[in-house]
Amino acid sequence: MNGRSKNGRSNNKAWFLIAGLIILIIWVYPCLAASTHLRDRVIEKTLDNGLKVLVLERHQAPTVSIYLRFRVGMVDEGGKGLAHLLEHMLFKGTSSVGTKNFSEEKKLLAKIDQVGQKLDSERKKGKAANPKVLKELEEELKSLQKQASQYVITDEMSLLYTENGAVGLNASTGADLTTYQVSLPSNRIELWARLESDRFANPVFREFYSERDVVLQERRQTHESEPLSKFWEQFLAVAYILHPYRHPVIGWEPQIEFLSKSQMEEFFKTYYVPNNAVIAAVGDIRAEEFFALIKRYFGLLPRQDHLPEDIATLKEPPQIGERRISVHLDAQPQLMIGYHKPTLPSREDYVFDLVDAILSTGRTSRLWRRLVEKDQIAVRVNTANGMPGARFDNLFMIMATPRYPHTVQEVEQAIYEEIERLKTEKISDRELQKVKNQLAGEFIRSLNSNAGLASELSYFESVAGDWRYIDTHLEVLDTITADEIQEKVKKYLSEENRTVAILVPKSGGGGK
Incomplete structure (x- = not known):
């Protein structure tokens, strides 16, 4: 008999849970506090010229x-x-x-500009350009550039x-x-x-x-x-x-x-x-x-x-049907899917931060478990919220690489099935809290270094119009519910709102 009773195992399990909670409290909550305290620590000033x-x-x-x-x-x-x-x-x-001598360099720069403009004008003529004139201008530009380089x-x-x-x-x-x-x-x-x-x-x-x-x-x-x-x-x-x-x-x-x-x-x-x-x-x-x-x-x-x-205030017209393109290149098969959505600081953007984490953050995420581990039809799958920029409404992206001999079509179908799950099955409280904790940790780690924090402060002041987005980000994330995720996924991750691109290898082969 090993002397470890059933109660002993339960006690050990309880201690592990308690230890985990302690780690969570030590790590996440001070981080949350550090983020919140930025509003008391960041000092801002605007000069008369608007800087x-x-x-x-x-x-x-x-x-x-x-x-x-x-x-x-x-x-x-x-x-x-x-x-x-x-x-x-x-x-x-x-x-x-x-x-070394700007007054002399300046004279040469003016000559370079004159010759460069003439050369561009001649080149714009395309097939009608005079080869002799082109050669003379090219040689003259090269000579002037060499003279200017001494300064x-x-x-x-x-x-x-x-x-x-x-x-x-x-x-x-x-x-x-x-x-x-x-x-x-x-x-x-x-x-x-x-x-x-x-x-x-x-x-x-x-x-x-x-x-x-x-x-x-x-x-x-x-x-x-x-x-x-x-x-x-x-x-x-x-x-x-x-x-x-x-x-x-x-x-x-x-x-x-x-x-x-x-x-x-x-x-x-x-x-x-x-x-x-x-x-x-x-x-x-x-x-x-x-x-x-x-x-x-x-x-x-x-x-x-x-x-x-x-x-860029030219507003993108609402998409009213799937757009699809096949791109033929010398490369392995790839899949890209994008859905239009509002940018920050809209509530939808917070929701899709969570959807991003649910689908592809870590090896326990839904798409990784399904496509890479369970079905083994992909070697890589990831998502990204807010592409290609954030000043204006943007895209929620899904990217994947099929595992040979499986096809892009198999991977695409499996992705749609996982999206459908989000629409029809409410995410559990446990899974939702897990991804919120993941995002909290990632977000705070980005603020650990001086450079990371200076980057985030200047970025959100420029893009969101207020650096305080950093302080409120985790607070707002914490208010997002499973019902809200389900609602926004149904609204935005729809067939008529998606663009699909498939990279087809020129040489053919698996995954075409």
Whole structure:
């Protein structure tokens, strides 16, 4: 006899449950409290020119993370690639950074612009272009670029940051926003203010034509030659018929090829203005000192009193029937399904955060258990709420890769069966609470680092219009009921509201 009674096993089980509850209380509830307490810790200020500044002091280490976001992205230029190219160009320096002699360089830049415009005009003629004229202009442009290069200090801005201990220097362009970020020692904050204010007050778009070629090459390498990127582009072009979310962030090649410097300069003057920007700083920083620094360096930047009406306010017409596309590429079979839905901060968006977790977060999620483990018809399945952006109504996405020899059609049918379950069978209290706890943990972990918190503060201030979305997010999630999930799934995850894309391997084979 082992001496362990039935009661003993029950007691052990009870202790495990108690221990689990203690861990939950230790982990989740302080996290919830930390999130809620942001409203008492974040200090905000808006300059007279409209620049919004958010500061959260954390003095555990002598570093600070700073995010500068402009509320401008691909949607504001309709897929031309202007926003992305501009982000590249803003690393080229200013009239005082990135140059050995700007007065001499400036003369050459003017000549480069004249020749570059003539070359573009001739190229636009296509087959009617004069080969001799093209060759002469190309040679002249190349010669001028070589002369101008003697004045360029390549990557001087990045080097200044690196030499002063900065890490994580980066920039990114999305459908909705453009972001410039860095983490650096807190005694180097003034260096950041000087460099960034200069970047946005006195940019010099040197090496424009060569950088445009770099972006074209990037487009060919990461989109034209990358099957999944091409698949995604084709999907979006079908899912949206009017809204600019239908375009790729990098732009389409025929438009990138002829982007002009004057277009980019006008785009910069229109959108890179203080009342269209948010700065968030988190770390070893004194709020009032930082505000004074921002006012000194950014306060004289002129506001744009009449920002253009969003072209993205063109509302996507309601979908009234399934849209379906087959894309033939040299790649493994893939499936994409998207459903139109409202964006944040609508209640529907919170609901689909939960649906996302129910269907594909972790190995205990419904789609993973059904498609990957039980039926073994897929090697990968995941969902995503809020694609391809969040400033405007977006998509709830489901993506899957069939397991050979199973087909895309088998996977698609199994997904619809799981969606039907959500419509007809109310989710249990236990499962609902589990996914709410998962989301709480994930959300709080994203706020653990200075950079993570600066990112979230600046993102939600830019997209949702208020950084306090962070504080209320978990509170609202907790009010979502099983009935509400069932109702919204029935309303939005319908056949007439879905777009389906199937990647068909050119060479044929399994999963076609």
